[in-house]
Amino acid sequence: MADVAGRRKRARGTGGTVPLQTKVPAHVKERWEQLANSRAISLSVLFEELIDQLVPRTTTQETTQKEAALELTS
Secondary structure (H helix, E strand, C coil), X not given: CCCCCCCECCCCXXXXXXXXXXXXXXXXXXXXXXXXXXXXXXXXXXHHHHHHHHCCCCCHHHHHHHHHHHHHHC
16 A cells, blocks of 8 residues: 555565465554554555564665665655
8 A cells, every 4th residue: 555645655676576465354454554654654564564573684684675775765
């Protein structure tokens, strides 16, 4: 949902390439979207941030690539 007005977009070529789908209760989706909106980020970036908090990356190259991509879109 990067096309949502006000949400920061990734730099071209740095987005995901594998679709990820799941079914959740409507109230969970609403909370997820509210959080993404409040931080002005896409749902996929929010998901990545959550994963990074739970399981930190192990290589500095991956972190550097992510930081560079976010800087380009700010």
